[in-house]
Every structure is written in C-alpha cells, then in structure tokens.
Amino acid sequence: MADNIFVFKVLFAIFIFNLKLFLFSNNCLMKVIKLILVFLQMTLLMISCKEPVKKQILTTNKANYLNKGKSIAQATQLVLGKNLINAIETKGITNALEFCNEKAIPLTDSMAIVKNASVKRVSDKNRNSNNFANDLELEYINQAKIEIEKKGSAKPKIIEDNNQVITYYPITSTAMCLKCHGNTQTDIDSKTLKMIKTKYPKDKAVNYLSNELRGIWVIKMDK
Numbered sequence: 001m002a003d004n005i006f007v008f009k010v011l012f013a014i015f016i017f018n019l020k021l022f023l024f025s026n027n028c029l030m031k032v033i034k035l036i037l038v039f040l041q042m043t044l045l046m047i048s049c050k051e052p053v054k055k056q057i058l059t060t061n062k063a064n065y066l067n068k069g070k071s072i073a074q075a076t077q078l079v080l081g082k083n084l085i086n087a088i089e090t091k092g093i094t095n096a097l098e099f100c101n102e103k104a105i106p107l108t109d110s111m112a113i114v115k116n117a118s119v120k121r122v123s124d125k126n127r128n129s130n131n132f133a134n135d136l137e138l139e140y141i142n143q144a145k146i147e148i149e150k151k152g153s154a155k156p157k158i159i160e161d162n163n164q165v166i167t168y169y170p171i172t173s174t175a176m177c178l179k180c181h182g183n184t185q186t187d188i189d190s191k192t193l194k195m196i197k198t199k200y201p202k203d204k205a206v207n208y209l210s211n212e213l214r215g216i217w218v219i220k221m222d223k
C-alpha cells in the first residue's frame, strides 16, 4: 500500500513536469511527442490509482477473514462434537450414526444462518455424497496433506471469489473418529460398519489413521 502511494506520487510529479514542457514548448513535433507522453502517464496514473483500492480489501482484511472463518468453523465443530459425544454416550456408537446422518448437514446449515456465512465440511474421501470436494477444495486438500506429512499440521487458506471470501481449514482425525472412520477390520465394530454401508453405499470415509486429513471446513463470507 505504502509502495503504491509512492509510485503514484512519482508518476504524478513526472506528469506535471511533462505537462509544463508541453504547454511551454513551441516546437510542433515536440508538442506531439509530449502529448503522447502525457496521455501515457495519465493511463499509468489511472492504473496505479485503481490497483491499491482492489488489493487493500484483501491485504488489510485477510487476517480478519481468516479469524472470522476460524471462529465459525470452531463454533460449528464444538456444536457438532458435543452433540456427537452426547449421542455416543447416550445411545452408543451405532445409534450415534443416526445423529451424524440426519443432523450434521442441517446443523452446519443453521450455524451458517446464525453467523451469516456458509459453512460446509467436504472431503476427497467423503461419506455423504453431498460432501465431495470441488477442484479448488481438492487443491487445498492435497496441499494440506503434504504439509501435515512434513510438519504435523496445515495452515488455513484464503481465496477471493467475486464478492465473497472463501477460507479453508484442515480437519484432522483423532482416536475418537476412528470408531466410524478408522480401519474396517479393527476400529469399526461390525454392527456399525453394516449400518454405515446401508446408509452410505458409496462411503469412502474409512481406513483413516489418527492425525490424518479427514476433510476440510469451507467457510464463505460476503466481502
């Protein structure tokens, strides 16, 4: 931003200088050349004036959007996690599936209304077919997987799309998740597995280990 103001000032000074030369020059050819120069500089000035405004939206607010998105994801995760644990404790793991099955999407949707943003969880290996990641999301998933493998965790990502800002956050698996997303032989009991297969015939969300990328949060906010 500071750089852009500096460029603007320099261009403006050159512009004034050339304008003066143009006005006080009596040679005709020189006048034409100067006129072209003045026009060129006016265009440059206009570009340099426009650019900072466009960039400013994201540079100054990038951290704000990332924080806002994070708090939306965390709040949704908290509600989802609490309800899931509660369902497992009161009804057992197999019946808790019903909770995930019927409540997860409506719950994320209602969180979105409360926070005035759209919230979803998507994955490259999805259970619910509505949760399959699109190309942009897959790009982040692949990048996050590499980061987790190298450093143990992945950074969030922010992109701009017309009038919206989209933020991505990693969702990693813990030991608790493996009861429904882990090894089909050793982690998930046969009754639960049978139920998963009935409800989600095309399920891909199994055979995860702890601390693997299970999916991502996608938060869309208006600019």
Ligand code: HEC
Pocket: 084, 088, 093, 094, 096, 097, 100, 101, 102, 104, 105, 121, 122, 123, 125, 126, 127, 128, 129, 131, 171, 172, 173, 174, 176, 177, 178, 179, 180, 181, 205, 214, 215, 216
């Ligand atoms: C009681 C079983 C159960 C447990 C435990 C469980 N999940 Fe799930 N999970 C499901 C079901 C069922 C769905 C599909 C929900 C739906 O239909 O929207 C799902 C969906 C998801 C999705 C959305 C993407 C997709 O595959 O459709 C993510 C991400 C996810 N789970 C992550 C986790 C994480 C992380 C944990 C551990 C903290 C966890 N789950 C624990 C059953 C479970």
